[in-house]
Amino acid sequence: MAKNNRTLLLIIFLLGIFIGALDTGIVSPARTVIASQLSISSSSSVWIVTIYTLAYAVSMPIAGKFSDRYGKKKVFTLSIALFGIGSLLCGVSNYAGSFSFLLAARVIQALGGGGIMPVATAYIGESFPIEKRGSALGLVGAIYGVSTTLGPTVGSALLNLVGNSNWGVLFLINVPICIGVIITALIVKDEGIVKEPKKMDVLGSIIVTLLILALMYALTNLQFHDFKNSIASTKVWPYLLAFIILLPIFIIVERKSLDPILNLKYFTNREIALTLLISFITGAGMMGIVFVPQFGENALKLKTGSGGYLVTLMAIFSGISAPLGGRLVDKYSPKLVLSMGFASTLIGSSTLAFIVAKNPSFISLLIGLAFIGLGMGFCMGTPLNYLMQTNVDPSETASAQSTLSLIRSIGVAISPNILIGFISEAGKNISPKLMTILPKVTIPGSNTAVSMTQGGSSSISPDQLAALQNADVTTITDVLKQFSGSMIDKFSPMLKQQLQNSKLPKGVTADTLVAQWKSDYLAQIDAIRSSIENMFQSTLNEGFAKLFIGAAAIALLGLIFTLLLSRKTKPVSSN
Structure with a gap:
């Protein structure tokens, strides 16, 4: 492929990753606004995020398999088109005033979004020689990390600019970018690796869809701080039961398939299985950043909504470490970079838990966030994507990346429900404690x-x-x-x-x-204003301290499993 064509394709793939990752967070600050505008309850508005997460998770393995069979550029272009159409319809729903219309549009958007990240990552990784693959994937990690963390901040800024009544703009900004990417993709020729088509695994595709939906929906509703009551809920146990029943059926079907939708050999290969496990841990730990703005506001006594710049600080450090990590992968090994990432996250989370939560100051908070940002950049994409691509057959890199992204998504889904319990418990203690100091x-x-x-x-x-x-x-x-x-x-x-x-x-x-x-x-x-504020701050910080201890424990677990990886990573065939 001509160098200019490769550069253009690299740009459009990175643009796709940017808008896809940005959208996962950009909607967060608008959820309550949308609920108010469409006259729905706060509990119902959660579906704006939930339905996207479910459809996104389902589409990843299918899009990955299709791209290996029919070409990465074709499937990526189709995914961008679906994402753009879904974004347009989401924007239109603002003026149509229909919540059902918005949810249907979010499904279309997610079906496209699920094919963007893994397919683009697979293409970028295989387009570069092995000695430069880490640097190339470092760009992916930087773009993904920065856009993910900046999503809520960009969403808040846009709402302030256009007004709450025009929340549809959050989705409509994707449309011109998608059109530009599609036009460029159609012009540029591509000679990517395509797997020789075999009989499509239709039954496996149906079962894996039901399997993922059941698991993700159950995990989304499972509240670990109230585990006994939560698991007995009809929103949890029937779906966990369905997952348990479907799992062995899926394994039997996939073993008989000529071209399985999800290669079970990934889970029997030691290096790949460890990579997937570390990806799950990374997804679980990554969600700790959701609580950073609220923690920073409480620690520094800032008004609600003003802690977004703290996430921006983390994004800056993440944007520095992601490409640096890519170069270190090329020079040394993905094991080293992952170890640096989990160690940084461990230091950052421990700083927030044991220093900032007890004696808040801007300097100590900045140090903690800097380490967490560096850790995110090192762990987020480059080493795991590199490990996955160098341990599978070149003809199924997109399927492998989709599996990696799916496992990480499961970690992302389960993490907030584990960590939010610490904040909920602290919140319950605030009112009784405050009432004791009232005159x-x-x-x-x-x-x-x-x-x-x-x-x-x-x-x-x-x-x-x-x-x-x-x-x-x-x-x-x-x-x-x-x-x-x-x-x-x-x-x-x-x-x-x-x-x-x-x-x-x-x-x-x-x-x-x-x-x-x-x-x-x-x-x-x-x-006694000062005493009231100090009591409120210290009580809530106790909950945050436990939350960040939990995040540090997750990072330590990631570090332990990383040390079990082989020092050298060599391509192996999965066939």
């Missing part, structure tokens, strides 16, 4: 001092409870003042009646006395 209420005309919550939790309205749960370290004092003011207002009519029946000083009315009492009490809360 006692001394009722006018009486020496009796009572707690603001003496009536029990039943005296707190759902709206007040929601306000307390959604407060951050910068708003908690004002939320407590509003809560206390509303509680005083509840007692005021009864108190005024009692005061009117008692002897009041001349010129003093029951109304003025109660108003002054309320004003004085709210002033007492203001006086």
Whole structure:
């Protein structure tokens, strides 16, 4: 292939990876906005993300197999076209005002998205000689890592620019890029490796689709911090049962297939099996970054929504380490780069857990995020993609990359449900602890001092409870003042009646006395603002500390399995 053609194809494949990875995070900040605009509940809005994740996971192995059979450029171009059509329809749903329309469009978008990353990675890897493959895949890791971490920040910036009522723009920006990529792909000729077609594994394709859907849906709904009740839910156990039943059937079908949709030999080859296991661990650990903005806001006492730049800092370090890791893979080995990545993540997560959470400062936070960003860049793509491509037959690199991406997606799906439990537990402890430091209420005309919550939790309205749960370290004092003011207002009519029946000083009315009492009490809360904020911050940070200890444990596990890899990586046939 001519050098110019290869360069153009490299550019369009990288562009495809960029928009595909960006879209996984760009929708996150808009979910509540979309829910409000389309008049759906918050729980229903989760399907905007869930249905994309499910369709994306299903499409990966099928797209990978098709690209090995019919050509990577053809399948990649079709995937980009589907992604573009889905993006266009998602944007149109903003103005059609239909949630069902949006979900259908997200499925189309995901079916295209699932074929972008693995096919592009396989093509880029096989287009370069083995001595330069690491550097080439380093570009993939850099683009994927930066776009994934920047997704939520870009989404928030776009919403601020165009307004919440025009959230469809988040999807429509993909359309011109997709058109440009398709036109370029159609012009450029390609002579990629194509596998000799055998009978298509239709039955295997159907079973693997059902298998992935069952597993991913169950894992998405499984809450590990409430495991007993969660696994008994009809949103979990029937799907896990379906997975358990389908798995042996799938294995039997694939063993008999001439050209299996998922090569079972990947799981019996030691190096490939270890690579897939490490990919799962990487996916699970990667999701720790979801909690970084909230942690940074709490640690530095920033307003909600202003922690996005912390993710940008991580993206910068990730963008530095990904291409550097690619060059180190070429010069040394993927084992070394993975070890550096997991070690960096371990150091970064431990810094956040044991230093920042206990004694917050911007410098210590920056150091922790820098190490996590470096770790992400080293682990995200290059070494794992390199290991996969050099350990399978050249005619099935896309299928192998799809399997790698699928296993990582399972890790991504399971991770938040494991880690969120630490934050949920800390959140439950905040209200009781705060109530203990609120000033006692001394009722006018009486020496009796009572707690603001003496009536029990039943005296707190759902709206007040929601306000307390959604407060951050910068708003908690004002939320407590509003809560206390509303509680005083509840007692005021009864108190005024009692005061009117008692002897009041001349010129003093029951109304003025109660108003002054309320004003004085709210002033007492203001006086302990610092104590309230510190109590809120430290309690939530305890949960974050446990979360990042969990992330560090995941990184340590990844490091241990990485050390089991062979020092040298040589291409082997999977046939």
